[in-house]
Amino acid sequence: MSNPATLAVTAAGADAAAGMMSDPRGARPRKILSRRNIFIYGTLTVVALYYLLPLYVMVVTSLKGMPEIRVGNVFAPPLEITFEPWVKAWAKACTGLNCDGLSRGFWNSVRITVPSVIISIAIASINGYALANWRFKGANLFFTILIVGAFIPYQVMIYPVVIILRELGVYGTLTGLVIVHTIFGMPINTLLFRNYFASVPEELFKAARVDGAGFWGIYFRIMMPMSLPIFVVAMIIQVTGIWNDFLFGVVYTKPETYPMTVQLNNIVNSVQGVKEYNVNMAATIITGLVPLLVYFISGKLFVRGIAAGAVKG
Amino acid sequence: MIFTALVVFLGGTIWTIVYSFTNSKLLPRLRFVGLDQYDRLWSTPRWLASIENLFIYGILSLILSLLIGFILAALLDQKIRFEDTFRTIFLYPFALSFIVTGLVWQWLLNPDFGVQSVVRSLGWDSFTFNPLYDQRIVIYGLLIAGLWQGTGLVMCLMLAGLRGIDEDIWKAARVDGIPMWKTYLFIVVPMMRPVFITTLVIIASGIVRLYDLVVAQTSGGPGHASEVPAKYVYDYMFAAQNLGQGFAASTMMLLSVVIVVVPWAYLEFGGRDRRV
DSSP states (O other): OOOHHHHHHHHHHHHHHHHHHHTTTTSOOOOTTOHHHHHHHHHHHHHHHHHHHHHHHHHHHHTSOHHHHHHSOTTSOOSSOOOHHHHHHHHTOOBTTBOSOTHHHHHHHHHHHHHHHHHHHHHHHHHHHHHHHSOOTTHHHHHHHHHHHHHSOGGGTHHHHHHHHHHHTOTBSHHHHHHHHHHHTHHHHHHHHHHHHHTSOHHHHHHHHHTTOOHHHHIIIIIHHHTHHHHHHHHHHHHHHHHHOOHHHHHHBOGGGOOHHHHHHHHHTOOSSOOOHHHHHHHHHHHHHHHHHHHHHHTHHHHHHHHHHTTOO | OHHHHHIIIIIHHHHHHHHTTBOOSSSOOOOBOTTHHHHHHTTOHHHHHHHHHHHHHHHHHHHHHHHHHHHHHHHHTTTOTTHHHHHHHHHHHHHSOHHHHHHHHHHHTOTTTSHHHHHHHTTOTTOOOOGGGOTTTHHHHHHHHHHHHHHHHHHHHHHHHHHTSOHHHHHHHHHTTOOHHHIIIIIIHHHTHHHHHHHHHHHHHHHHTOOHHHHHHTTTOSTTTTOOHHHHHHIIIIISOOHHHHHHHHHHHHHHHHHHHHHHHHHHHSSOOOOO
């Protein structure tokens, strides 16, 4: 008796073979193992392995005990899997005097990222909409300044912002950092939304106006529902950007309000004590987990977002 | 709100430039000293080292990431199977922060446990690859990590560019019997000029801001061998309490970005009135 699983596999194999045969329709038939294919797939596989290597090393290191790390090499899989380093990184790792692990940084980052993303996208989408559809006086100048603003290195603006935040009394607080992220996320997101809304046919907009819809009516009833993808793209850019930010975190917060990246750097690069490489790697993975999840879930939309997001200062 | 952003951007930038001409130390003060800060800046060895590092890193990173990114994109564009899988793998480092990137590579390049020790344990005892503790090659250690993180982005931009090339061009080239590499080099690449320029500007403006990676991977060391301008700015503003120096250095950073961006913006947006 052949078991059903094997049957299914053979069937799938036959299918694939059939697909392959009918695939290059019309062109000259190709050998699967041609020199060209070996070259292409070989190169791509080698490069892919190189790209995956650090992720692999991170994971295996974080699952080993310290004695094993000291004797083995970094590429060897763990002999004895232990989750101790993960627990320690999350709840007990020390930064300076605090020994409550990365969890604090994680929650700080969550409390920074969520409001910043929501506020900046809300504002940027309305701005983009206004720029694209309600051409006011000086809209072009405004637009140019935005593009230029996206390229100015942050270093030129960080100190004046310190003064502003101090005057507002929010220097060193999470609120302060949320304001900073909202403001600095503005150019790129406004650009993104403006470009998207500019591609919406004008007739649609005019028809809505004839029907008596106003500024907000058009925005909420027409523009927003039909531009969900761009909202998702903006969210991807903002979530990964804000989560990964280091400079603003280190300049505008205090140890209690450090976001995750800053805390991670302090844990790993602290000079006191014995270096616990497994805990460090566990902490590194935990920090990278949120953007990685966003990346793997969002797929193609991420690709679309990066082309726009890359300009970000 | 957007006006606030503009006020902060323009106001902040102008403020910094103005104060870079003062002798502010711990607190910003309006006592002008002309170009003193810039004089001092350009005679500080650490700043000169930072600029040199940025140049080496920048030029190599530009060339290599364009080259590798383009080759990967060209390979992916051969109507291959598993294209999505490969693309996902090449791009995932880009989702990670520079801090994570720097720390991973710090671990991989660790002389006692990382690549060097593994190669040695395979029998090649004299193998030496220790970029993070060797002043002469530390910048290449950063480069490896930086390329790992950023090439995926270049590949994606290039792939988008390649997909925009008309199929007929390929057919015509094949009919004329032009070898593939020649088609790429002499037909496709020139056609993709705008994509190359945009990518170039994006990479270049990212290079000028290089900061997190250095902080995480080497902290500027050994010695000052991997210092970069952005780190100089931060250290002088917030650690050395020498604001004037920090302002002058950041103004220089702005200047370098302006040199890169303005010609591009002029080419891209100037002259023609079109919706971007």
